Amino acid sequence: xxxxxxxxxxxxxxxxVSGGGDAALAKLRLLLKTEANIVVYAKDALPEIKSWAxxxxxxxxxxVFEPNDAIHAVLVYAANDDENAxxxxxxxxxxxGVLVNHVDNLGNSDxxxxxxxxxxxxxxxxxTEGAAPVLARxxxxxxxxxxxxxxxxxxxxxxxFRKFAEALPMGRARRAFWSEYYFQAGPQALDRxxxxxxxxxxxxxxxxxxxxxxxxxxxxxxxxGPGDPELLTVKARKALHEADVVIHDRLITPEILExxxxxxxxxxxxxxxxxxxxxxxxIDAMLVKxxxxxxxxVRLKSGDATVFGRxxxxxxxxxxxxxxxxxxxxxxxxxxxxxxxxxxxTRRGRNSSVRLITGHDVKGYAEQDWRSLAATGExxxxxxxxxxxxxxxxxxxxxxxxxxxxVTIVENVSRPDQRIVxxxxxxxxxxxxxxxxxxxxxxxxxxxxxxxxxxxxxxxxIVL
Ligand code: SAH
Numbered sequence: 001x002x003x004x005x006x007x008x009x010x011x012x013x014x015x016x017v018s019g020g021g022d023a024a025l026a027k028l029r030l031l032l033k034t035e036a037n038i039v040v041y042a043k044d045a046l047p048e049i050k051s052w053a054x055x056x057x058x059x060x061x062x063x064v065f066e067p068n069d070a071i072h073a074v075l076v077y078a079a080n081d082d083e084n085a086x087x088x089x090x091x092x093x094x095x096x097g098v099l100v101n102h103v104d105n106l107g108n109s110d111x112x113x114x115x116x117x118x119x120x121x122x123x124x125x126x127x128t129e130g131a132a133p134v135l136a137r138x139x140x141x142x143x144x145x146x147x148x149x150x151x152x153x154x155x156x157x158x159x160x161f162r163k164f165a166e167a168l169p170m171g172r173a174r175r176a177f178w179s180e181y182y183f184q185a186g187p188q189a190l191d192r193x194x195x196x197x198x199x200x201x202x203x204x205x206x207x208x209x210x211x212x213x214x215x216x217x218x219x220x221x222x223x224x225g226p227g228d229p230e231l232l233t234v235k236a237r238k239a240l241h242e243a244d245v246v247i248h249d250r251l252i253t254p255e256i257l258e259x260x261x262x263x264x265x266x267x268x269x270x271x272x273x274x275x276x277x278x279x280x281x282x283i284d285a286m287l288v289k290x291x292x293x294x295x296x297x298v299r300l301k302s303g304d305a306t307v308f309g310r311x312x313x314x315x316x317x318x319x320x321x322x323x324x325x326x327x328x329x330x331x332x333x334x335x336x337x338x339x340x341x342x343x344x345x346t347r348r349g350r351n352s353s354v355r356l357i358t359g360h361d362v363k364g365y366a367e368q369d370w371r372s373l374a375a376t377g378e379x380x381x382x383x384x385x386x387x388x389x390x391x392x393x394x395x396x397x398x399x400x401x402x403x404x405x406x407v408t409i410v411e412n413v414s415r416p417d418q419r420i421v422x423x424x425x426x427x428x429x430x431x432x433x434x435x436x437x438x439x440x441x442x443x444x445x446x447x448x449x450x451x452x453x454x455x456x457x458x459x460x461x462i463v464l
Contacts, residue, residue: 002129003111003112003127003129005114005125005127007123007125008074008075010034010035010036010074010075011034011035011036012035012036012037013036013037013073013074014036014037014038014039014072014073014074015031015034015036015037015038015039015073015074015075015076015077016039016041016065016069016070016073016075016076016077017031017038017039017040017041017076017077017079018040018041018042018064018065018069018076018077018078018079018080018085018086018089019040019041019042019077019078019079019080019081019085019086019103020040020042020043020044020045020046020049020060021042021046021079021080021081022046022081023079023080023081023103023104024040024042024045024046024049024077024079024080025046025048025049027077027079027101027103027113028040028049028052028058030113030116031077032052032057032058033116033118033120036074037059038057038058038059039058039059039060039061039069039073040053040058040059040060040061041061041063041064041065041066041069042060042061042062043062043063043064044062045060045062064085065078065088065089065092066092067092067095067096069092070092070093070095070096070098071096071098073093073096073098074098074099075098075099075100075101075111076089076090076092076093076098076099076100076101077100077101077103078090078093078100078101078102078103079101079103081103083105086102086103086105087102087108089102090102090108099111101113106129106130112127112129112130114126114127114136115127115133115136115137115139115140116140117140117143117144117147118152119147119149119151119152119155120152120156121152121155121156121159122147122151122152122155124143124147126139126140126143148187150187150190153190153195153198154181154182154186154187154190154198157195157198157199157202158178158181158182158186158202161202161206164206165177165178165206167210168206168209168210169214171244171294171295172215172244172294172295172296173209173212173214176209177205177206177209180205180209181201181202181205185201185202185204185205186198186201186202188201189201214294215294216291216294216324217290217291217292217293217294217295217296217297217323218291218296218297218323218324218325218326219287219291219297219298219299219314219318219323219324219325219326220239220243220296220297220298220299220325220326220327220328221299221301221305221311221314221315221325221326221327221328222236222239222240222298222299222300222301222305222328222330223236223301223302223303223304223305223306223309223328223329223330223331223332224236224248224252224256224300224301224302224303224330225302225303225330225331225336225414226302226303226331226332226333226336226337226413226414226415227251227253227255227256227302227412227413227414227415228336228414228415229253229255229256229258229259231330231331231336231414232256232259232330233328233329233330235328236328236330237259239298239328240256240259240260240298240300241259241260241261242261242296243260243261243264243296243297243298244264244265244290244295244296244297245264245265245266245267245290245295245296245297245298246260246264246265246266246267246297246298246300247267247269247283247286247287247290247297247298247299247300248266248267248268248269248270248299248300248301249269249270249300249301249302250268250270251302251303251440252300252301252302253415256300260298265290267286269282269283269286280310280313283314284313284314284317285317287299287314287317287318287323288317288318288321288323291318291321291323291324292321292323299314301330302330302333302440303330303331303332303333304329304330304331304332305327305328305329305330306327306329307332307334307356307383308356308358308383308384311327315327332356333381333383333410333413333440333442334356334381334383334442334444336413336414337381337408337410337413337442337444338381338444338447340410340413340414340418340420341408341410341420341444341447341448341449341450342449342450343444343447343448343449343450345379345381346379350377350379351377351378351379351446354379354380354381355368355373355378355379355380355381356380356381356383357380357381357382357383358382358383358384358385359382359383359384359385359386359387359388359389359391359392359443360384360387360388365388365391366388367395368395370395370396370398370399371399371400373396373399373401373445374396374397374399374400374401375400376402377446378445378446379444379445379446379447380444380445380446381442381443381444381445382442382443382444382445383442385441385442385443386432386437386441386443389428389429389432389443390428390429392428392443392445393425393426393428393429396425396445397425397426401425402425403424403425403426404424404425404426405424405425405445405446406422406423406424406446406447406448407423407424407425407428407443407444407445407446407447408420408421408422408423408443408444408447408448408449409421409423409431409432409435409437409441409442409443409444410441410442410444411435411437411439411440411441412439412440412441413440413442415439417439419435419437419439420449421435422448422449425445428443
């Protein structure tokens with residue numbers, strides 16, 4: 001991020017604009033929405049600018065910008081449609097220590113003006129650091145359509161009520177009140193009685209919420225899917241949005257954590273495959289403690305929480321402490337991995353069952369029913385299998401599996417750095433070693449990428 005977005009306080013402060021032509025006009029249309037004192041310096045201003053001056057919306061000084069003009073300004077716009085004149089204004093502003101925007105010259109500007117969606121006091125600023133103005137406009141158009149015009153009115157009336165709302169307990173109770181106002185009671189009242197109805201609606205809602213007793217805390221176990229935030233379920237998104245505390249695994253991507261509320265407490269309870277880890281008892285205790293404090297705790301696990309997720313231990317900890325819990329299923333990495341290679345986990349005439357197995361368990365390498373797995377056409381999704389590739393290969397071949405059995409490894413499934421390695425049983429350990437994988441990887445035993453998928457992947461991605 002080369003530009004940091006902030007909301008600048010400009011009420012009753014000076015914003016100086018040098019220029020009276022089209023560039024200045026475009027900026028002034030935006031600036032006039034603010035409560036700043038706008039002063040335009042232009043020898044020859046367009047009629048529209050003159051009429052704004054006449055009606056007192058801005059001050060027009062009919063001469064060129066001079067060194068003293070930047071003093072006490074919070075912002076300066078160099079908008080003369082003339083490179084030399086704009087450079088002179090920029091120099092003056094810099095000398096006075098005032099932030100300057102040299103219009104249409106990103107490199108010479110201290111700040112840039114974003115595309116704005118205006119539902120005052122709700123303001124959305126969209127910027128692309130100059131990379132894609134078309135994109136910024138498209139996002140703006142999309143938001144303009146989606147956000148009700150009345151949003152600003154609701155927020156303005158809501159703001160007047162904030163002091164009263166402080167009588168509600170901080171945290172979930174107060175959030176529930178505001179959420180009901182903005183998404184139910186507010187829009188309904190506006191529809192029925194217009195802006196005048198909002199005050200009454202807030203009053204009634206406030207009385208209702210004051211009378212509520214605090215809800216007890218609870219734990220929601222949420223499967224976050226393999227990493228792509230779009231593979232979260234709608235329920236998972238909602239739970240994340242509402243959580244007071246989020247306790248997550250190492251494999252949860254930052255993009256997903258971004259979806260939690262900014263005020264939520266986020267705890268990394270990461271367990272490295274073979275490295276340091278948070279002891280399970282500590283995680284259990286943490287879940288119970290936060291829920292007992294009355295919080296909504298989201299326990300975020302990669303993929304589906306019910307697959308190699310030690311979910312039962314955590315559920316039992318909740319039950320033992322009489323903490324309410326629920327489970328939101330997620331997309332397990334095996335499902336996402338087969339999707340990436342265009343295959344099915346089961347197929348008529350090939351395999352009528354599929355196994356989800358782990359490469360190692362608490363005792364070390366995990367033993368399986370190798371004899372059945374070794375039969376032609378069998379399919380298994382192997383979790384945590386990278387380090388046990390040679391063991392798996394040895395066991396399977398010892399029980400008669402064909403050396404040519406296809407095996408596909410998918411690393412970082414569903415993430416931008418996803419990698420597919422097509423191998424076969426006889427080369428599995430070598431191919432895995434050559435691929436030097438650092439991310440989580442799922443081994444699909446008995447499956448090769450479907451040809452069409454192999455062709456659409458870039459060739460380097462597929463190591464044969
Ligand atoms: N509950 C998870 C599995 C947890 S065990 C699920 O349902 O997917 C951790 C193992 O899952 C990793 O060692 C790896 O084998 C697999 N895994 C999890 N996320 C993955 C991803 N994005 N890409 C590939 N494998 C993944």
